[in-house]
Amino acid sequence: MNRLEGALARELSALDDAGTRKGAETVVTRVLPASGERGPRVLLEGEGDRAFLRMNSNGYLGLSLDPDVIAAEEKAAQTFGAGPQAVRFISGTFTPHVSLERRLASFHDREAGMIFSSAYATVMGVIAPLTTPETAIISDALNHNCIINATRLAQPREKIVYPHLSMDELRAALERAAATCRRALVVTDGVFSMRGDHAPLDEIAALVAAYDERFAENAVIVVDDSHGVGAFGASGRGTEEVAGARADLLIATLGKAFGVNGGYAVGSGTLVDYLRETAPFYVYSNPIT
Structure with a gap:
């Protein structure tokens, strides 16, 4: 592999020259929970007992350290084991998976929901099955x-x-x-992670509705609101709540404001049923634990 590794080394050097290489990852060795008026801190590899504030996480509500969340996770592990050991359609669907999907659908006032291993996997898993050789994908830059x-x-x-x-x-x-x-997917972030602004979902919905009849199989809106849900809007329902408009398929994460792991999509019953059959990142991956 010497020729391949040589090519890869040159690409790494190019990242160094451009100043875009991420480099070594910071390793958290311990999390110190909140105490009194002092919020949680972390210890880092190579820094001894020096405690740091973690200002760059997406845990907007601090739920990953909530005692009730931790206790529920421990109880589930004791009841069902540390992992499902199978994909959903074989024997990997447990009661908490079904309950969570129903609660997420209810939270967003949708007919159905489905969970994935991450929000990234959710987006990767649902866009392709909804795309045909006669589909347009229209995407914010x-x-x-x-x-x-x-x-x-x-x-x-x-x-x-x-x-x-x-x-x-x-x-x-x-x-x-x-x-x-014949079909159009208008795909957008809800809250844009690098800027903090959000999609004008009400205006997008009005435009899509105006053009919907021009498409034999509809123009539909797909929103990834991973940075909005849980932390944006009066009740934490994200960009939809703020804009007063809805996506046809809403994607979000459990790994930011909700403090755990996993991603999900909610929509109509027919849409979710179809994606359960066709989304490869769902069909061929073990569910979250």
Whole structure:
């Protein structure tokens, strides 16, 4: 593998030269829980007993250290074991999986929900099955990396990227797609992780509704609101709540505001039933524990 490793080493050097290499990962050796008025701290490898504030996590509500959450996780492990040991359709569906999916669907006022190993896997898992050779994927320019890679995997007939939050360009994209495609997926982040702004979902919904009849198999909205759900909106229901509009398929994570692991999608019963049969990241992966 000397020639391959030589090529990879040159690519790593290019990352160094560009200043974009992530380098060695910071290793947390212990988490010190909150005590009195002092919030939680972490100890880091190589830093001895020096405690640090962790200001760069996505645990917006601090639930990963909540005693009730920890106790529930311990109880589930004692009851069901440390892992499911199978994919869902064989023997890996346990009562907590079904209960969680129902509660997530109810939380978002949807007919059904399904959980994945992560939100990244959710996006990768659902976009491709919804894409046919006559589908257009229309995507905001600042969408998360998972949406970019899901679009590549899906290989739509048309891939149209519109400038960030530009509704005029989204309208033009829908017009273009309607001329050649039977189906359109308008895909956007809810809250954009690198900027903190959010999609004008009410305006997007109005545009998509205006063009829906131009597509034989509808124009639908897919929103990844992993940074919004749990921390954005009066009741934590994210961009939908703030904008007063809904996605046809809503994706979010359990790994940020909710403090644990996993991703999920909620939508109509038919849509979720279809994805249970066709989403490879769901069908062929063990569920969360």
